[in-house]
Amino acid sequence: MRLEAHLSFPGTCAEAFAFYQSILGGEITAMFRYGDAPGDMQGDPATKDYVMHAYLQIGDAAIMGADAPPQFQSKPQGFCVNIQAADVAEAQRIWGGLSEGAKAIQMPLAPTFWSPMFGMLIDKYDQPWMVNTTPDAAFMAANAPM
Known part of the structure; x- marks a missing residue:
């Protein structure tokens, strides 16, 4: 079993993951946006550039992240x-x-x-x-x- 943190952002996930990679190293192995999803999963057109799933692999560890749609942000x-x-x-x-x-x-x-x-x-x-x-x-x- 592995535990991985999943971080939620208000539209800044891609920027944050680039920042974390510059400090921690590793490789961003996934960066999917809502606008890249099948039509019924895209949601609000205003969030099409939001990150739906990001994954930064750092050695044996990783962090995951996404931009939360506005109604789910906290x-x-x-x-x-x-x-x-x-x-x-x-x-x-x-x-x-x-x-x-x-x-x-x-x-x-x-x-x-x-x-x-x-x-x-x-x-x-x-x-x-x-x-x-x-x-x-x-x-x-x-x-x-x-």
């Missing part, structure tokens, strides 16, 4: 997409990209007792992210609870 809440960076340098690079134009920095990127580098933000597309760094054995030994 701001994301109650979750964050977590990125588990291999090391501090990767976490800082990813944070630098995702925080560009961020709507909110909820927790600045900094060391914590569980991670050499952790931060939380809401990006310029209103999507919530956590950037977490995988601790090595030395970090875990130095920060183990008493």
Whole structure:
């Protein structure tokens, strides 16, 4: 089993996925628009350029997304997409990209007792992210609870 986050956008999915790909790498393997669907699935002509399905494959992980038709749009809440960076340098690079134009920095990127580098933000597309760094054995030994 695999779990994948599906992100919803108000007409900015294609732009957001290009942004995420520029930071996270990977390959956008699908980008279908409502206007490309069979006639009975196209819906409102005003949303023909909205993305119906996007898929960004990043190594063994992926994120999916779509533009929600206006009647179904809502701001994301109650979750964050977590990125588990291999090391501090990767976490800082990813944070630098995702925080560009961020709507909110909820927790600045900094060391914590569980991670050499952790931060939380809401990006310029209103999507919530956590950037977490995988601790090595030395970090875990130095920060183990008493």
